[in-house]
Amino acid sequence: MEWYEALSLLIGTLLVLMLIGLPVAFAFLAVNILGAFVFLGGGIGLDQLVRNTVASVSNFSLAPIPLFLLMGEILFQTGVAYSAINAIDRLITKVPGRLSIVSVLGGTVFSSLSGSTIANTAVLGSALLPDMLKRGYRPTIAMGPIMATGSIAMLIPPSALAVLLGSLAGISIAKLLLAGIIPGLLMAASFLVYITVRCALNPSLAPAYDVGALSLRKRLAPFFIYVLPLFLIFIVVVGSILGGFATPTESAALGSVASVIAAAAYGKLTLSALLRALMETAKISVMILFIIAASVTFAQILAFSGAARGLLDLILAFDADTMTLLIAMLVVLLILGAFMDQVSMIMITLPFFIPLAQGAGIELLWFGVLMLVIMEISFMTPPFGLLIFVMKGVAPPEISLGTVYMAALPFIGLSLGVLALLVVFPELTTFLPDMIRR
Amino acid sequence: MTSLLRLYDFTIIALAGLAGAAIFALAFAITADVVLRNIGITNFPWLLEVTEYVLFGATFLASPWVLKRGAHVRVDILVSNLSGTGRRILEFAADTLGLLVSGCLGFYALRVALESYERGDLLFKEIVIPEWPFFALVTFASLLLCVEFIRRMVAKPESAA
Numbered sequence: 001m002e003w004y005e006a007l008s009l010l011i012g013t014l015l016v017l018m019l020i021g022l023p024v025a026f027a028f029l030a031v032n033i034l035g036a037f038v039f040l041g042g043g044i045g046l047d048q049l050v051r052n053t054v055a056s057v058s059n060f061s062l063a064p065i066p067l068f069l070l071m072g073e074i075l076f077q078t079g080v081a082y083s084a085i086n087a088i089d090r091l092i093t094k095v096p097g098r099l100s101i102v103s104v105l106g107g108t109v110f111s112s113l114s115g116s117t118i119a120n121t122a123v124l125g126s127a128l129l130p131d132m133l134k135r136g137y138r139p140t141i142a143m144g145p146i147m148a149t150g151s152i153a154m155l156i157p158p159s160a161l162a163v164l165l166g167s168l169a170g171i172s173i174a175k176l177l178l179a180g181i182i183p184g185l186l187m188a189a190s191f192l193v194y195i196t197v198r199c200a201l202n203p204s205l206a207p208a209y210d211v212g213a214l215s216l217r218k219r220l221a222p223f224f225i226y227v228l229p230l231f232l233i234f235i236v237v238v239g240s241i242l243g244g245f246a247t248p249t250e251s252a253a254l255g256s257v258a259s260v261i262a263a264a265a266y267g268k269l270t271l272s273a274l275l276r277a278l279m280e281t282a283k284i285s286v287m288i289l290f291i292i293a294a295s296v297t298f299a300q301i302l303a304f305s306g307a308a309r310g311l312l313d314l315i316l317a318f319d320a321d322t323m324t325l326l327i328a329m330l331v332v333l334l335i336l337g338a339f340m341d342q343v344s345m346i347m348i349t350l351p352f353f354i355p356l357a358q359g360a361g362i363e364l365l366w367f368g369v370l371m372l373v374i375m376e377i378s379f380m381t382p383p384f385g386l387l388i389f390v391m392k393g394v395a396p397p398e399i400s401l402g403t404v405y406m407a408a409l410p411f412i413g414l415s416l417g418v419l420a421l422l423v424v425f426p427e428l429t430t431f432l433p434d435m436i437r438r
Numbered sequence: 439m440t441s442l443l444r445l446y447d448f449t450i451i452a453l454a455g456l457a458g459a460a461i462f463a464l465a466f467a468i469t470a471d472v473v474l475r476n477i478g479i480t481n482f483p484w485l486l487e488v489t490e491y492v493l494f495g496a497t498f499l500a501s502p503w504v505l506k507r508g509a510h511v512r513v514d515i516l517v518s519n520l521s522g523t524g525r526r527i528l529e530f531a532a533d534t535l536g537l538l539v540s541g542c543l544g545f546y547a548l549r550v551a552l553e554s555y556e557r558g559d560l561l562f563k564e565i566v567i568p569e570w571p572f573f574a575l576v577t578f579a580s581l582l583l584c585v586e587f588i589r590r591m592v593a594k595p596e597s598a599a
Binding site: 017018019020021022023024025026029030033043046047049050051053054057058059060062063066067070245246249250252253254256257260275278279281282283285286287289290291293339340341343344383384 | 454455457458459461462464465466467468469471472476486489490491493494496497498500501503504505507509510511512513514515516517528529531532535536538539540542543546547549550553572573576
C-alpha cells in the first residue's frame with residue numbers, strides 16, 4: 001500500500017468514526033484495531049495494541065493530570081473558588097464593564113489554582129453570568145470574557161494539558177508549565193484592555209449600576225481573607241518546580257494537599273463536597289487518560305504503515321523556510337481545533353509535527369507553548385469549541401448558539417494577537433523556564 | 439434482570455469512586471514522600487510504580503461509569519444537528535461500533551493475560567508482581583463497557599441521546 005493510501009485509510013476512518021459520534025477514544029481504538037490487522041500482522045499486532053494500551057497510561061509523567069484536576073475540583077466543589085470571586089467582585093468598583101472585568105480577574109486567579117478549563121468556566125459562568133444578564137449586559141460582553149478566561153486555565157500552571165503535551169512530545173514538563181505563565185497573563189491583560197475600551201466607547205454593552213457604598217475596609221477585607229491566602233497554593237506548586245526540589249507530579253500532589261488544607265481552614269471541607277470533587281476528578285481524568293490509552297498505538301501505526309514518513313517527505317520536499325513551516329503547522333492545528341478535542345489534536349499531529357519542528361531547528365519548548373496557545377483558542381472556536389457548549393449549557397435558553405459564537409470571536413482575535421506576539425518574541429516563553437534552579 | 443442491572447450500576451459507580459479515592463490517596467502519599475525525603479527521614483521508593491498502577495487502574499475501572507454518564511469526549515456536531523430517525527440510526531451505529539471495539543479489546547486483552555499467566559511473566563521493578571492482572575483488568579473493564587454500550591443500544595430513544 002502506498003503511503004498516501006495508508007494515510008487516507010487511517011485518518012479518513014478516524015474522522016468518519018468521530019463524525020458519526022463514536023466517543024473519540026473508541027474511534028482511535030477502532031482505527032488501531034483496523035491498522036493492527038492491515039499493517040501489524042493481525043493477531044500479533046492486536047496483542048501489541050493491548051500491551052501498548054496498558055503501558056501508555058502506566059506512565060509516571062502523566063500523574064500531574066489527575067492531581068492538578070483534583071486541586072481545582074476541591075476549590076470549586078467546596079465553594080472556596082466562589083468566595084474568591086466574590087471577594088474580587090467587592091474589590092472592583094467603577095470601571096466600564098465591571099462584571100466582565102471581575103470575570104477576567106477571577107478567572108485568572110482560579111487559573112493559577114486549577115488545571116481544568118471546564119471547572120474554570122463552570123465557576124465563572126455560574127457565579128457571574130446570571131448577574132451580568134440580570135443587569136442588562138449584552139450576551140457578547142458577558143459570555144466572551146468567561147469563555148476566554150476559562151480557557152486560560154490550560155496555559156497558567158497547574159495545567160493538565162501542558163503535562164500531557166510535555167509528556168508525549170518529550171518536552172520538559174516543568175519548563176512547559178512555567179513557560180505558559182507569561183502568555184496566560186498577556187492574554188488576560190489583552191482581555192482587560194479590550195473590555196474596558198469597548199465598554200467605555202459603548203456603555204450600553206454593560207450598563208453601569210450602583211455597586212453600593214462600602215467602606216474601604218469592607219471592600220479590602222474579603223480580598224485578604226479569601227484571595228491572598230490562595231496564592232500560597234500557587235506558590236507551593238510553581239515555587240517547588242522553580243526551586244528545583246519537586247517534580248511536576250510532586251508539585252501537583254503538594255498543591256492538592258494544600259487545597260484540601262485551604263478548604264478545611266475556611267471551614268468548607270464537607271464530606272459531600274469532597275466526594276463530588278473526587279468523582280469529578282475521576283471523570284475528567286478518565287476523559288483525558290482513556291483517549292491517551294486508546295490513541296498511543298495510533299502514532300506507531302502511522303509510522304509503521306509508512307504514512308508518517310511519506311507525508312513528512314512530501315512536506316520536506318517543499319523546502320519551506322522555518323517560519324512558513326511553523327505558520328503552516330499552527331494553521332493546521334487551528335483548523336483541527338475547530339472540529340476536535342485537544343487530546344485528539346495532540347495525538348494526530350505530534351507524529352508529524354515533532355520531527356518537522358526538530359528538523360527545521362524550531363525550539364521544542366517554544367513550539368509546545370504555541371501549541372498550547374492554539375489549544376486554548378480551540379476551546380472557543382466554532383463549531384466544536386468545548387467551552388462554547390459549556391457556555392450554552394449555563395446560559396438562558398433564549399441565547400442562541402450563534403450568539404455564543406459571536407461572543408467568542410473578539411476574544412479569539414485577541415488570543416491570535418498574543419500568539420503572533422509569541423511567534424515574534426520567543427523570549428516571552430523561554431524567559432521563566434530558564435530560571436529553574438538546577 | 440433488574441437486580442442484576444442494579445448490581446452492575448452499583449459496581450461501576452463504586453469503581454469510579456475507588457478511582458477518585460485512589461487519586462486522592464496518591465496526593466497525600468506523594469506529599470508525605472516529598473516532606474519525609476526532604477527532612478531526610480525516609481522515602482518511598484515503591485511510590486513511583488504505585489502511582490503508575492493507580493493511573494492505569496483508575497483509567498480503566500472508571501471508564502464504564504464515564505461512558506454511562508455520557509462524558510467520554512465525542513464530536514456530536516452531526517448527531518446534534520439531526521433529529522428523529524437519522525439521529526437514532528447514527529447513535530445506534532456508534533454504539534454498535536463501540537460494542538465491537540470494546541469486545542475486541544477485551545478479547546485480545548484476555549488472550550495476552552492468559553499467555554502472560556502461562557509464562558509466569560513478572561514485572562520486575564521495586565515491587566515484583568505478576569503481569570497478567572493488568573491485562574485481565576482491561577478485559578474486565580471492556581466487559582463492563584460492552585454492557586454499557588448494549589444498554590445504550592436498547593435504551594428508549596429519548597434517553598439514548
